[in-house]
Amino acid sequence: MPVSVDAAAGAGYPVGMPRDLPEALPRAKDRPAERVAKMRPFLTMQLAERAFELQREGAEIAHLGLGEPDFPAPEAAIRACAEALLERPARYEESAGLPALRRAIAADLEQRFGAKVSADRVLVTPGTSPAMLLAFSLLLEPGDEVIYATPHYPCYPNFIRYCGGVPVPVPTAPENGWKLDPERVARVTGPKTRAIIVGSPANPTGAVQDRATLERLSELGVPLVSDEVYDGLVYDGCEATSALGLGDRHFVVDGFSKRYAMTGFRLGWLVVPEWAVAPARIALQNLFISANGFVQRAGVAALASGAESLAAMRADFAKRRLRLVEGLRDLGFEVQRPPDGAFYVFAGARRFGGDSLALARALLERAFVNVAPGCDFGEAGEGYLRFSFAVRETTLETALERMARVLPELEVAGAAGGSQ
Ligand SMILES: Cc1ncc(COP(=O)(O)O)c(C=O)c1O
Numbered sequence: 001m002p003v004s005v006d007a008a009a010g011a012g013y014p015v016g017m018p019r020d021l022p023e024a025l026p027r028a029k030d031r032p033a034e035r036v037a038k039m040r041p042f043l044t045m046q047l048a049e050r051a052f053e054l055q056r057e058g059a060e061i062a063h064l065g066l067g068e069p070d071f072p073a074p075e076a077a078i079r080a081c082a083e084a085l086l087e088r089p090a091r092y093e094e095s096a097g098l099p100a101l102r103r104a105i106a107a108d109l110e111q112r113f114g115a116k117v118s119a120d121r122v123l124v125t126p127g128t129s130p131a132m133l134l135a136f137s138l139l140l141e142p143g144d145e146v147i148y149a150t151p152h153y154p155c156y157p158n159f160i161r162y163c164g165g166v167p168v169p170v171p172t173a174p175e176n177g178w179k180l181d182p183e184r185v186a187r188v189t190g191p192k193t194r195a196i197i198v199g200s201p202a203n204p205t206g207a208v209q210d211r212a213t214l215e216r217l218s219e220l221g222v223p224l225v226s227d228e229v230y231d232g233l234v235y236d237g238c239e240a241t242s243a244l245g246l247g248d249r250h251f252v253v254d255g256f257s258k259r260y261a262m263t264g265f266r267l268g269w270l271v272v273p274e275w276a277v278a279p280a281r282i283a284l285q286n287l288f289i290s291a292n293g294f295v296q297r298a299g300v301a302a303l304a305s306g307a308e309s310l311a312a313m314r315a316d317f318a319k320r321r322l323r324l325v326e327g328l329r330d331l332g333f334e335v336q337r338p339p340d341g342a343f344y345v346f347a348g349a350r351r352f353g354g355d356s357l358a359l360a361r362a363l364l365e366r367a368f369v370n371v372a373p374g375c376d377f378g379e380a381g382e383g384y385l386r387f388s389f390a391v392r393e394t395t396l397e398t399a400l401e402r403m404a405r406v407l408p409e410l411e412v413a414g415a416a417g418g419s420q
Helices: 043-056 075-087 099-113 128-139 155-160 182-188 211-221 274-287 294-303 309-333 358-366 393-409
Strands: 122-125 146-150 165-169 195-199 223-228 250-256 268-271 346-347 386-390
Touching: 043 358, 075 294, 099 122, 099 268, 099 294, 099 386, 122 128, 122 274, 128 155, 128 195, 128 223, 128 250, 128 268, 128 274, 146 274, 155 165, 165 182, 182 211, 195 211, 211 223, 294 309, 309 346, 358 386, 358 393
Parallel strands: 146 165, 146 195, 195 223, 223 250
Antiparallel strands: 122 268, 250 268, 346 386
8 A cells, every 4th residue: 555655754753843944933031042943953864863763773774864984984093093092181282273183184285186275274173064164153244145056065054044144045957967057156146245155076966066167156256165075085087176276265164074984083174264364263262172182183194094095985985876876766766867976866756755854754764764855955955865875885785675665655746757
């Protein structure tokens, strides 16, 4: 009997995971302030948390939801971290980051992009996310607009609003690999535009922006906030361009999470223009004091030794990517072309119903397959599911097999077999 995806999505979820912004809330002492009350839930995280709960109850989950490599962190990084903890007390460190790590990051930027960046402009943060928070904290006054491509990383609009800004999404489409059209960006750029986010390679679409696009964006005279956390994870000879080669008014956020499989270490950095160095240091001192010293020492070791593990990881991801695309197409998902970068397939799922959250929940509850719902990545992502291929092949095969069993049972709502 067909099962409605809504009915299949049962208990275990926080009540009312709202996708629309709540109306302005009256102030009450037991209510969060608007800047938090208006934050949209990170649905991918919520589904993963439900998956962990099911796991604790004994279910074996195929995790394709969260964006983290299943590879271990580079061994030298683990050793450096352990040795640092054993050899010296863990104390506060310099807010801007250990000088050795900042120099190593600057050297790495020169090696990857030929960009000469003084270590003074590099600020170490406890993950890429705090680097982003810091960038928007430095840039935005209330009402300032920030442009970005959509479907987008779920946190971008939340960070922008949190810092008083106004998100301005620019739609992209699968036909051309979800690439950003710089002329569309130019059309929405105006006196209120304070920044343009470039995520390349992008989450969730895997889009890699070419140099000409970045150059055109840079010509618009607005700082780019370039999220380069997936740099190095590119396939079929694709290459990502760094905003650092395009002038020194741009901001770069990056970190160790993806390239070095160090999501749980929580280590990232922000490169800022000269004018922002002193205020950024003050903000860092106040907001975070410092990133963990032992983790920063792991960062130094990862930069010194991680190139080999990155190459191995990329080679494996390249194979898994093709297998996942093929498997999803066989199941009836729409994938126009394999992604150029990052480690996700963003697949059209409308033939299984238009509600991606209900579908993701149904796959989790009925097939024990955890995926990310497209609606988490903005309205333009509705009707899609995001599958990570940063997981071992056996997990991919298990997920494909389980979905093959469950998908035909799900009620096909709306345009069965319809295009995206
Ligand atoms: C595009 C993008 N930027 C930033 C982040 C956050 O990275 P971190 O774990 O280093 O905070 C993620 C995490 O998935 C991401 O996909």
